[in-house]
Amino acid sequence: MRLVIARCSVDYDGRLTAHLPLATRLLLVKADGSVLVHSDGGSYKPLNWMSPPCTLEVGEPAEADVVAGVTQLWTVRHAKTEDRLVVRIHEVLHDSAHELGVDPGLVKDGVEAHLQQLLAEQITTLGDGYSLVRREYMTAIGPVDILCRDGAGASIAVEIKRRGEIDGVEQLTRYLELMNRDPHLAPVTGIFAAQEIKPQARTLAQDRGIRCVTLDYAALRGHDDVESRLF
Amino acid sequence: MRLVIARCSVDYDGRLTAHLPLATRLLLVKADGSVLVHSDGGSYKPLNWMSPPCTLEVGEPAEADVVAGVTQLWTVRHAKTEDRLVVRIHEVLHDSAHELGVDPGLVKDGVEAHLQQLLAEQITTLGDGYSLVRREYMTAIGPVDILCRDGAGASIAVEIKRRGEIDGVEQLTRYLELMNRDPHLAPVTGIFAAQEIKPQARTLAQDRGIRCVTLDYAALRGHDDVESRLF
DNA sequence: TACTAAATGTCGTGG
DNA sequence: CCACGACGTTTAGTA
Numbered sequence A, B: 001m002r003l004v005i006a007r008c009s010v011d012y013d014g015r016l017t018a019h020l021p022l023a024t025r026l027l028l029v030k031a032d033g034s035v036l037v038h039s040d041g042g043s044y045k046p047l048n049w050m051s052p053p054c055t056l057e058v059g060e061p062a063e064a065d066v067v068a069g070v071t072q073l074w075t076v077r078h079a080k081t082e083d084r085l086v087v088r089i090h091e092v093l094h095d096s097a098h099e100l101g102v103d104p105g106l107v108k109d110g111v112e113a114h115l116q117q118l119l120a121e122q123i124t125t126l127g128d129g130y131s132l133v134r135r136e137y138m139t140a141i142g143p144v145d146i147l148c149r150d151g152a153g154a155s156i157a158v159e160i161k162r163r164g165e166i167d168g169v170e171q172l173t174r175y176l177e178l179m180n181r182d183p184h185l186a187p188v189t190g191i192f193a194a195q196e197i198k199p200q201a202r203t204l205a206q207d208r209g210i211r212c213v214t215l216d217y218a219a220l221r222g223h224d225d226v227e228s229r230l231f
Numbered sequence C: 001t002a003c004t005a006a007a008t009g010t011c012g013t014g015g
Numbered sequence D: 001c002c003a004c005g006a007c008g009t010t011t012a013g014t015a
Helices: A063-067 A113-122 A166-179 A199-207 A217-230 B063-068 B112-121 B166-179 B200-208 B217-230
Strands: A002-014 A017-029 A036-039 A048-050 A054-059 A072-078 A084-097 A106-109 A131-139 A142-149 A155-164 A188-197 A211-213 B002-013 B017-029 B035-038 B048-049 B054-059 B072-078 B086-095 B108-109 B131-139 B144-148 B155-164 B189-199 B210-214
Touching: A017 A084, A036 A084, A048 A072, A054 B155, A084 B086, A113 A131, A113 A142, A113 A155, A113 A217, A131 A166, A131 B108, A155 A166, A166 A188, A166 A199, A166 B166, A188 A199, A199 A211, A199 B048, B002 B048, B017 B086, B035 B086, B048 B072, B048 B086, B108 B112, B112 B131, B112 B155, B112 B217, B131 B166, B144 B166, B155 B166, B166 B200, B189 B200, B200 B210
Parallel strands: A155 A188, A188 A211, B155 B189, B189 B210
Antiparallel strands: A002 A017, A002 A084, A017 A036, A017 B108, A036 A048, A054 A072, A072 A084, A106 B017, A131 A142, A142 A155, B002 B017, B002 B086, B017 B035, B035 B048, B054 B072, B072 B086, B131 B144, B144 B155
């Protein structure tokens, strides 16, 4: 990994055209040749970048650039597309290289898959007498998160989201439409379950006869802990 | 901006729980206190991070950590949520600070807004006799990209995407459903216009009687140039 | 390889 | 400030 602090201007041309005027920035060159241009603020997203696979070529600036004060010209080309990042460096304030080695990678926990697992284990959260049929119930257009039955034996498809928005309701609607064409399964009703449901998503869901359930992740995890201790 | 290369382990706890085992990484501390943890590969996204507003506190490691070889303990807390990033530093290989100043910011061009503008100016691209009613035609559930009329005076709603996928068809379908309830407007048909339309999106659109049009950005821009030169 | 859904998404815009 | 859609989305998982 190479770290360069430099006064530079940057131009990107590819899926869009973008320009960064002359200013002091961090240029981060990774081992795979990818380049990130960071300012001293904003979020984790760089101002500009080139994703791997790509190659960095350091060349001499053109006459006009030299007159304007450019001392180095970096051209980063993507290997598979026409995407190109051009960095015109006026002054290098810092330049260091470091050997990092391969990263062992990230271990995650607590996302949608976990919510689904917890809800499947505590399916009566959705209502008394509810029973799990199966998780990831496969249909022709993809897996339904949870298929279960209510106390009366009626089929219910559950779509789980961390944040419930309109596209999640659309997704569940497509599943319900398909499943209700299957005479062995129909009638199937829907439950839209999420830690947080946006008002417009709730309105759309209710308009389509889909019940909305707000999930309490802490409570679900809490019950899970208690049960774990029992065994 | 502070750049630290260190052997460290990292734990994030907030919207999810994540852990990075001990390895050598770049720790980037921005002027606003935000922290990025980068490896020497992957994309522009850090392995872990904390977005502003947040505060970085450097403290002494606990006894157990000291025994394990931890020399510094960084705790980054988000100002508004319970999100927390903990960095356990075993060895610092590089540490430097740099004054960057405020970045003048990015200038962009060539995205959906531009496609919409070009298509509105050249609405007959969609068919002979077509005329523009207006861009960003407002409905109760949001703006329709373009509303126009065909040669016979029938209303047509156009949804524009750079890449046409299923959710874009769903979006247009919602608009059409709503607009067709308005007796002043109905009947309204739909056109799904994009530089590239995915097969499944095309199938869904045609299934719903929505016409698909592939946009040639270069051609639209080319005509635009020609017209510009005429005036 | 192609396609879809998730994301600690982030970012801008309009109400 | 909230809600929504775009994004050079990126990324992960699956058929």
